[in-house]
Amino acid sequence: MNHQLYRLLGLLILVLSLGACDYEPEGIYELETAEPSLPHNMLDGFSFNNTVINDTVYVHFYDLRFYYTCPDDDRELLGASYAINGGPQTKVDHPYSSQFEISLYQLQSGINTITVELLFNSGTGSLADQVRAEYITTQKDISVYKVSSYSNAAASLKSSVVDGALKLEWSPYEYPDYDFDYYEILNHAHIDDVNQSTYICNYYYESLNLEYELNIYAGNRVVGTNAVRVNHPLPQLHYEERANGFYFYWNKSKFYKADFKYVVGGGYYNVWFESSNKNDTTFMLTDVPFGRSLDFNLVFLPTITEYNYRYEGSMITELAAGQPVPVELYNTNRLMDKKTGQVVIYSGNHHTVYNEIQNSIVKEAYTSDYPSSSNYGAPWASSQNGEYIAGHCNSHLLNLNINTLQTERLISLEEMRKLTGLSYRYYFKWCIPDDNGLLYVCLVDNTSGHMNYELIRYNPETNSAIFLTLDNHWLLNTSRPQVSGNGKYIYLRDALFAIDDTQCTPVIESTEVHFIPNKQEAICFDYSGTNGQRQVRYLDLNTLTFDEQRTLEFDQFQCYSLDFKYAVVMVNASDPTPSLINLETGELVKQLDNITAIHDVFLLANDYLYGYSGRRMSLKAN
Amino acid sequence: MNTLQTSTSGYALDRFKLLAAALFLTIGTVCSNAQFLEPSFSFGYGSFAMGDLKRFQDNIIEQVPFPVRITDNFPMHVTYEASIMVPFAQGRHKVGLSFGSMSTGSRANVSDYSGSYTIDHLVKGTKISTNYEVLMLKFSVFELAFNGNLSYLKTTYQLQEDFVLGDQQRQEEVVDLAASGFCIEPRFKLSIPIKRLVFSLQAGYMIDASSPLHLKDDKDAELQLDDESIGADFSGIRLNTVIAFRIG
Numbered sequence: 001m002n003h004q005l006y007r008l009l010g011l012l013i014l015v016l017s018l019g020a021c022d023y024e025p026e027g028i029y030e031l032e033t034a035e036p037s038l039p040h041n042m043l044d045g046f047s048f049n050n051t052v053i054n055d056t057v058y059v060h061f062y063d064l065r066f067y068y069t070c071p072d073d074d075r076e077l078l079g080a081s082y083a084i085n086g087g088p089q090t091k092v093d094h095p096y097s098s099q100f101e102i103s104l105y106q107l108q109s110g111i112n113t114i115t116v117e118l119l120f121n122s123g124t125g126s127l128a129d130q131v132r133a134e135y136i137t138t139q140k141d142i143s144v145y146k147v148s149s150y151s152n153a154a155a156s157l158k159s160s161v162v163d164g165a166l167k168l169e170w171s172p173y174e175y176p177d178y179d180f181d182y183y184e185i186l187n188h189a190h191i192d193d194v195n196q197s198t199y200i201c202n203y204y205y206e207s208l209n210l211e212y213e214l215n216i217y218a219g220n221r222v223v224g225t226n227a228v229r230v231n232h233p234l235p236q237l238h239y240e241e242r243a244n245g246f247y248f249y250w251n252k253s254k255f256y257k258a259d260f261k262y263v264v265g266g267g268y269y270n271v272w273f274e275s276s277n278k279n280d281t282t283f284m285l286t287d288v289p290f291g292r293s294l295d296f297n298l299v300f301l302p303t304i305t306e307y308n309y310r311y312e313g314s315m316i317t318e319l320a321a322g323q324p325v326p327v328e329l330y331n332t333n334r335l336m337d338k339k340t341g342q343v344v345i346y347s348g349n350h351h352t353v354y355n356e357i358q359n360s361i362v363k364e365a366y367t368s369d370y371p372s373s374s375n376y377g378a379p380w381a382s383s384q385n386g387e388y389i390a391g392h393c394n395s396h397l398l399n400l401n402i403n404t405l406q407t408e409r410l411i412s413l414e415e416m417r418k419l420t421g422l423s424y425r426y427y428f429k430w431c432i433p434d435d436n437g438l439l440y441v442c443l444v445d446n447t448s449g450h451m452n453y454e455l456i457r458y459n460p461e462t463n464s465a466i467f468l469t470l471d472n473h474w475l476l477n478t479s480r481p482q483v484s485g486n487g488k489y490i491y492l493r494d495a496l497f498a499i500d501d502t503q504c505t506p507v508i509e510s511t512e513v514h515f516i517p518n519k520q521e522a523i524c525f526d527y528s529g530t531n532g533q534r535q536v537r538y539l540d541l542n543t544l545t546f547d548e549q550r551t552l553e554f555d556q557f558q559c560y561s562l563d564f565k566y567a568v569v570m571v572n573a574s575d576p577t578p579s580l581i582n583l584e585t586g587e588l589v590k591q592l593d594n595i596t597a598i599h600d601v602f603l604l605a606n607d608y609l610y611g612y613s614g615r616r617m618s619l620k621a622n
Numbered sequence: 623m624n625t626l627q628t629s630t631s632g633y634a635l636d637r638f639k640l641l642a643a644a645l646f647l648t649i650g651t652v653c654s655n656a657q658f659l660e661p662s663f664s665f666g667y668g669s670f671a672m673g674d675l676k677r678f679q680d681n682i683i684e685q686v687p688f689p690v691r692i693t694d695n696f697p698m699h700v701t702y703e704a705s706i707m708v709p710f711a712q713g714r715h716k717v718g719l720s721f722g723s724m725s726t727g728s729r730a731n732v733s734d735y736s737g738s739y740t741i742d743h744l745v746k747g748t749k750i751s752t753n754y755e756v757l758m759l760k761f762s763v764f765e766l767a768f769n770g771n772l773s774y775l776k777t778t779y780q781l782q783e784d785f786v787l788g789d790q791q792r793q794e795e796v797v798d799l800a801a802s803g804f805c806i807e808p809r810f811k812l813s814i815p816i817k818r819l820v821f822s823l824q825a826g827y828m829i830d831a832s833s834p835l836h837l838k839d840d841k842d843a844e845l846q847l848d849d850e851s852i853g854a855d856f857s858g859i860r861l862n863t864v865i866a867f868r869i870g
Contacts, residue, residue: 021700022723022725022744022746023699023725023726023727023744023745023746025693025694025727025728025729025742025743025744026693026694026729027693027694027729027731028693028731028733028738029690029691029693029731029732029733030733030734031689031732031733031734032734033734033735033736124736126734126735126736126737127688127732127733127734127736127737127738127739127787128736128737128787128788129736130687130688131687131787133736133787133788134736
C-alpha cells in the first residue's frame with residue numbers, strides 16, 4: 001500500500017512539474033530598414049516673413065521670421081537651432097512649430113549669415129525612426145541682409161534751373177526692389193516710381209524762397225528726409241529819372257515756365273504797374289507824388305490761385321520826387337552808417353546799402369544770418385560812433401560788417417549759457433554795442449511761469465561776460481534799449497541808468513532818452529511840458545543836468561531824424577499843418593503845407609511806434 | 623473596438639453551479655470511502671478555438687504604430703490532467719475527480735536593429751472535473767471505454783506589451799483578465815492493463831462554455847469587442863496518453 005502511495009505522490013510531483021510547461025509565445029518578425037537620408041525636397045521647406053531677393057532675405061523694420069515646413073509627407077522636423085554669423089547655436093524652443101524669430105538688434109547692418117541646423121527623422125523606417133528617436137541633421141546657410149533704417153538717398157537732394165523750371169534731383173532709393181513705397185515732395189508731388197529721382201516744378205519763380213522737402217517712404221515709414229531751401233533773388237529793379245518821370249526796367253525771369261505777371265507795387269499797396277505778359281519788363285511812371293519817398297517792389301503775381309499766398313516781397317528801391325532832405329524815421333529796418341551817411345535797408349537776410357544823395361543802390365547782399373526782431377527787439381543795433389553793429393539771430397550773437405555786408409557769429413547761445421552759468425531756459429532778447437565794442441546783452445527766461453531777465457556785458461575780444469544788476473529787472477523788457485558810447489549809461493524803458501562797474505542805478509526816469517552820437521549829451525522826449533505838451537530837452541551826461549536854454553515844447557511830436565537834428569511836429573493844436581523843425585536850434589525849417597496826406601505822417605509814426613517795417617520820408621527843402 | 627463593459631450574469635448559471643457543486647461533493651464522498659482507487663495521469667496536445675481572442679488580437683494590431691506581424695497564433699499546446707477514479711460494478715463503471723491544465727497564446731512582433739515591439743497574449747485554463755467512465759468493449763488485451771466529464775474551468779488571460787529601443791525597455795502588462803465557467807469533454811479511451819498499471823490512449827473534444835473575460839476583481843466588467851463580450855474559448859480536439867494505477 002505504501003508503494004502505491006509513493007507512486008501516487010510521484011504522479012502528483014510530475015503533474016506539478018508539467019504545470020511549469022505553460023505556453024511561452026515565440027517568434028520574431030525582422031523589419032527591413034533603409035539607409036538614413038535627408039528629405040528629398042528639403043530646400044523647398046524654407047520660407048520667410050520677409051522679402052527674399054536672389055536667395056537673400058532682406059530685413060528692414062521687422063524681425064527676421066523664419067519658417068520651415070518639411071515638404072515630404074513621411075518626414076518630420078524634430079528640432080532646429082540657428083547661429084548668427086558663426087556665433088553660438090541657439091536652440092529653437094518649439095521645433096515642431098517650425099518657426100523662429102531673430103530680433104533686428106541681433107543682426108548687423110549689411111550681410112549676415114544665419115546657419116540653421118535642422119533635425120529630421122532618419123527616414124530608415126526603423127522602430128526608432130517611427131517613434132522619432134532616430135534623426136539625421138543638416139545645416140543650411142541663409143544670407144540675410146539687414147537694411148539700414150535710414151536712407152542716405154535724400155541727403156543728395158539738390159535744386160537747379162533747367163529750361164525755365166526748377167529741377168529737384170536726388171539719388172534713387174538704395175533698395176529699389178525691396179520695400180520702397182514712394183517719394184514725396186511735401187505739398188508738391190507723390191512719386192511711386194523708385195527710378196524717378198527728379199522732379200520738375202514749372203511754377204517756381206524768383207523770390208519764392210520755398211523749402212522743398214523730400215521724404216522717402218519704405219515699409220510704410222519715412223526712411224530718409226531732407227529739405228532744400230530754394231532762394232533765387234528777384235531780378236533787380238532799375239530805374240532812370242527822365243524828364244517826364246521815372247523809367248523802370250528789370251531782367252526777365254529765368255523761370256519763364258511759371259505762369260505769373262510782373263507787378264511793381266509801392267508803399268501802402270499802391271500798384272504802379274502790372275504787366276500783361278511776361279515780356280513786359282519796363283514801365284514809365286510819370287505821375288510821382290511830390291514830397292514822399294516811394295517804395296517800388298518788383299513782385300511776381302502768380303495766376304494760379306493756390307500760389308497766391310506764396311509771392312513774397314522783392315527788391316526794394318526808393319525814390320523821391322524833388323530834392324530830399326534827410327529826415328528819417330528811426331525804424332527797425334533801417335540802419336544808418338554814421339560814417340558815410342549811407343543807409344542800410346534790410347529785410348531778412350537781404351541787405352542793401354543805399355546812397356540817398358544819389359538816390360541809388362550802392363551795394364546789396366544776402367547775409368548768411370540775419371538778426372531776429374522777435375520780442376520787439378531792434379534787429380541791428382549800432383554803437384553811438386557807428387563802429388559796431390550787433391544783433392542776434394536767436395542762436396548766435398552777430399556782428400554786421402557794414403562795409404562788406406557780411407555777418408560774423410560772435411558767440412552761440414549755448415556758449416553764452418555756459419559762460420554765464422545761465423540755464424538752458426534763457427534766450428537772447430536784445431543786444432547793443434557801445435563804442436568800445438562791448439555788447440550789452442539781455443537774456444530772458446520766458447519758459448518758466450514768470451519772466452526772468454538778465455543783463456550781461458560781453459566782451460567778444462576776451463570772450464568774458466559780467467552780470468550787470470539793477471533793482472527791477474522788468475525794465476529790461478524793452479524794445480529800444482540804448483547804451484551811451486562810453487558804456488556808462490544805459491537807457492531802458494523810460495529810465496536812464498548809470499552803470500557803475502556792475503550796478504545799474506536809475507538817474508532819470510519817465511522820459512525817452514537818445515544819446516547824441518559823439519557827444520556827452522542825450523536828447524530827452526517826454527510829456528512834462530506845459531499842459532502836457534511834448535518837451536524836448538538836452539541832458540549833459542557829465543553833470544546829469546538839463547540845458548534849460550534849449551528846451552522845446554510842441555503840441556504833437558510825430559517823428560524825427562536818425563541824427564536827432566530834425567523832427568516833424570505840430571507846433572500847436574489849432575494848426576494841424578505839420579512842420580519840419582531843426583531840433584538843435586528850435587527853428588522852423590519848413591511848413592509842410594504841400595503834404596496834404598497828413599494822415600500818412602501819423603501812419604508812419606505808427607509804424608515807428610510798433611516797430612513795423614519803417615518808411616523813409618523825404619521832404620522838399622524849399 | 624475592444625472595451626471592458628459591465629453586464630449582468632444569468633440566473634440559470636447559478637443553478638448550474640449549484641448542481642455541479644453537489645456532484646463534486648457526492649463523487650468526492652464516494653472516492654473517500656472506496657476500497658479500490660485508480661489514480662491516473664494523462665498528458666497530450668490540444669487545439670484551441672480562441673476565435674474571439676484572435677479577432678481581439680487583429681484589432682490591437684491595427685492600432686499599434688508599427689508594422690507588426692503575428693508570429694504565433696494560439697497554437698496547439700500541451701494539456702495534462704491528473705485524476706482519481708473509483709471503479710465499481712466489477713470495474714465496468716468508474717466515477718472520479720480530476721484536475722487539469724492547458725495554456726496557449728499568441729505573439730505579434732516586429733524587430734530591427736534599433737529595437738523590437740512585441741504584443742503577447744497568454745491564456746491559461748485550469749479545470750477541476752467530475753468523471754464518469756463506462757467500459758464499452760473488451761477484446762484481446764484491449765479495453766475500449768467511453769469517458770465523459772463535466773468541468774469547472776478557471777481561465778486567466780494576460781496581454782503584455784514589450785517595447786525595446788536601444789538600451790531602453792518598457793514592458794507593460796496591459797490587461798490581466800479572468801473568466802470561469804463549465805465545459806464538457808466526451809472522449810474515447812483505448813487501454814491495455816498490465817498488472818496494476820493501465821496504459822491508455824484517449825481522444826475527445828472539449829466544449830468550452832465559459833463566461834466572457836472580465837476584470838479579476840469585477841466580474842461585471844467584461845472585455846468587449848465591437849460591442850460584444852468576448853472570452854477565451856478552449857474548445858478543441860484533445861489527444862492524450864494516460865497511465866493509471868490500480869490500488870486496492
